Amino acid sequence: MSNGTSQDPPKGAGGTWRPMIARMLAGLRPASARPGGHGSGLLRIFRKRKTFPHGIYPVEHKEWTADKPIRRLPFAPVLVLPLAQHRGAPSQPLVQVGQEVVRGEPIARAAGFVSVPMHAPATGVIQAIDLAPTPEGPKTMAIYLKVYQADPQQVLFDTGHDIDSMTNEEVVAAVQEAGLVGLGGAAFPSHVKLMPPKDAVIDTVIVNGCECEPYLTCDHRVMLEQTDALVRGIRLIMRVTGAKRAIIGVEDNKLNAVDQIRAKLPANLPITAEAVESKYPQGAEKMLIKSLLGKEVPVGGLPAHVGVAVFNVGTLAQIGDLLPKGRGLIERVVTVSGPAVANPGNFMVPIGTPVRFLLNHVGIKPTLGQVILGGAMMGMSVSSIDVPVTKGVSGIVALERDEDDPARRQVYPCIKCGECLKACPINLNPSMLGELAQAREYGLMAQGYNLDQCFECGSCAYVCPSNIPLTQYFRIAKSINRERKN
């Protein structure tokens, strides 16, 4: 049986008999236990890790990059900096074509409250301000920065802050000035989260170090290598939000990160690091809140409504690093991995580096079939590898063509097996929603079956034995509903 998800690791391991026996054993094991690789479902009962109900256990292959330290690469010849690489209003350029910029210098300013400025990731000259390809499809305006390769590339543009003497308002303003957005993938401006709604009181900061997406290990490396900056960021955020405690939630496949953080935590502060079950989508905000606190964010509400603010570890490490220096966000950690990558690893990548440049550095196998920005479960498949790495890109996953088994692609009718109900982390009925989508009952999907709660984690489509593209159905249904409303 050829098993599409258990691709061979990038480095050839052992002889041919070992994978053969492993495959035979995998065939005997129950199908429900196979994707996880954490032992059978029954044994899980005895494990006392905090977790949420439902979810799935895809093969993670984090071992390919988990022990690869963050490395720097040479600068790409030209960096492409889309003005809309965060949620909210696109930034407005401050520079003109032909202008020389210094690494770290602001090159675009925030256009309103829900917006952030941009900083030059390298010393060079503005080549153009023109349309550039995006993973989403339509081209958007971007600043093209030609890098001076001979420059020492020092960050010469900073205005150090004494963060201990700053008022809360000053910290919020400094976070916006630094161009910080959620680095876990959402790319939502961080300073907005620091200003919770007036009717909510934050008592707990949850630091999201789950990294439940298969293949990705950038947050894992950040927790190991940037622990001091992370703790500094947590303390600052706790002060600003007025939270009484902070909990760092880490999946139990990264226990060395938990140990590392615990060793560096100040004893006099109510900050704890807790291991949670390694299960997708543990890193979804709502799931992690449920796992750690047993609370549920009410339908239509924000985490702030249950007294929680959730930040990604990468974001907080950047806050802890950039704010005291008074610098802007110009680079981020990106995992480049996947079965089609020859030398996977974790890299400190200047924002705007084209994906092509990174892939050339890690080496691509001829079997390459698909390039994904973000994780393999929720990331976006790109049509052109000339798209740049933006602030929200946590990983680049290159998958192989799987033309070997057309049966895996054949879509059967829904057989009502109920696997999707058991997978859905927010307890929807994807089976029913899928049938309604096929009948084009989009309104009923939202009103009768909570379609709007779906955050498109993809668990239902992952488990569906009929290969029904449920997640895509739901995306379409939601966008049609949105259009009808307008």
Added chain:
Amino acid sequence: MVKGIEIRTSPHLKRALNVQQIMRSVVYAMLPICAFAIWQFGLSAALLLATTTGAAVATEAWFSRLRGAGNTVADWSAVITGILLGLTLPPGFPLWMAAVAAFVGIGLGKALFGGLGYNVMNPALIGRAFVQAAFPVAITTWTPAFAPSRFVELIPTTLTAPFMRPESVTDWIAGLGVDSWTGATPLAMQKFQHVETPAWDTFAGLVSGSAGETSALLILVCGLWLAWRGCLDWRIPVSVLAGAALTALPFWLVDPGVYPSPWFVLSSGGLMLAAWFMASDMVASPVTPWGAIIYGVFIGALTVIIRLFGGLVEGVMYAILLGNAAGPLISAWTQPRVYGAVKKARAKS
């Protein structure tokens, strides 16, 4: 290097378990039961299973040609229906009637509803219910298990010519020299003579009955394997059996002389086969976890009520068909509570 990269929608990973594999697992799980049926009832059982399976597959192929939407035989679901149907029929059931049952099951029970995934009831049971109504004598003509000559000769009724009434098997059975053959299955003996067959005999399957329903033990093992593989929802068989046992218990406590013990209820007749392989049919059962439990208990309880108080000896077939019919309603009642749903009382205030 960039030639031909594909664009797909997320999720980009997929669990390697598809409909075809699930259906094939169910077929594998039924093979030991078929083997036991053939060992117990001989050539007639083998021919019966081959006929129902062949007729079911042929009907599926014919209807998928009529629909012009590709051949759906490859999904293996017609094979399951054929084998299941064969297992529920008396071993000496005339082959032409068995073929009719398979045709009706696949044609009326499944294809006319739109094929796999759209049938409201279990196709095998639709086929069986049809022949139960059409040929009431043939479907209650039982022959002894372990007849000495079972591997060299057929039960005389097996090769009845199409559209002909099967001959009587009384003389043939008398000629076999099987001791103490009363012509009744354990269920009938319990119901009409209040004689309970020893529990071990019904559990192990050393009794007469339909071709594949006799060994509760074997069916249990095969069913458990299937549940462990993740190819059936364990809630359904467990709640069917629990529903049956708990319904039978009070009656037995009141008058053990008349009513069967829960143990006998579980191990006799077609209950075990039905619980593991028919009630659990994914398509015709509720998808919600609580729905599955309600549905199972309903079927179990109804089976016992039909057995004890109905005109029929065995009631599990009609119980499942009724359960299938109630399935969508049960699903609608038991929609899962979505994450973060605010309780209604609080929402009003």
